[in-house]
Amino acid sequence: MTDKKPYILCFGEVLWDIFPEGSKAGGAPFNVAYNVHKTRVDVQVLSKTGNDDLGKKLREQIRNWGISTQLIQVDENHPTSTVIAKIDEHNEATYEIINDVAWDHIQYFPEYNELVSNAEAFVFGSLSSRNETTRNTLLKLLDHAKLKIFDVNLRPPFIDGELIKTLLHKADVVKINKSELQQILELTEEQYSTEEDAVKAIQRHFAVDEIVLTKGSEGARYFVGYKSYTLPAVPITVADTVGSGDAFLSGFIAKRIFNETPEEILKNAVSLGAFITSKYGACPDYDYSEFEEFKARHFN
Secondary structure, three states: OOOOOOEEEEEOOOEEEEEOOEEEEEOHHHHHHHHHHHOOOEEEEEEEEEOOHHHHHHHHHHHHOOOOOOOEEEEOOOOOOEEEEEEOOOOOEEEEEOOOOHHHHOOOOOOHHHHHHHOOEEEEEOHHHHOHHHHHHHHHHHOOOOOEEEEOOOOOOOOOHHHHHHHHHHOOEEEEEHHHHHHHHHHHOOOOOOHHHHHHHHHHHHOOOEEEEEOHHHOEEEEEOOEEEEEOOOOOOOOOOOOHHHHHHHHHHHHHOOOOOHHHHHHHHHHHHHHHHOOOOOOOOOOHHHHHHHHHHHOO
């Protein structure tokens, strides 16, 4: 990239979520990229699709949304990823993730080093590292990132405890939910009676300065060093929870890369997470002004 405009780089899975009512573009890193793009921050997506009809349609959809596909590789041997998504009576989503797909084979190229080092933030999860090829690419690129944001996003059965610990040690910012907090504590074999002590234990154990804890209807907490900030959830009517955590992270990133105050960062994150949860799908069509009006109604 030749311009000096700030951008973030999202690494990992892009895919089609297959819902009963039809297919929607998704994948946690892409959902983050989509909503960051909506906040008028430039994004790049480093991923891979198959050289098949689903891949062509997915790349076309991404371009139509105004997001570059120049870093989305094309795989001649592995199919574009599909995930069978089911929504239960509580509007919660579960996923059947197909194995050995294109994004399991993201190749490393030396020219990526500069793209990563120039990005204001490098966003990654744990799922895309289930395969050795993509895992090795990620580990090489993390060495060049200046702000490494780890969206833990555990998806059974693709959970590797040793890998999670490696990625936690490399992260500058970690986003987890309550379930993931407990699972990470089990990896450290430490037990704590309060939520605050548990998060601080993880901060110490992995030398992570910033941890963001999402708590659904209970809101969220942002731990920065020895300080913590808390916000309740925004009251909304839930459409579905698909991508709500990804949208929360998008709102967080959009303020974090400009070094806003922790209070403003958390306010933006909670607002965008709630805003997307009030709509159907992880990547709904909306204008940024619509989100700004939503946020202003809840945070004067």
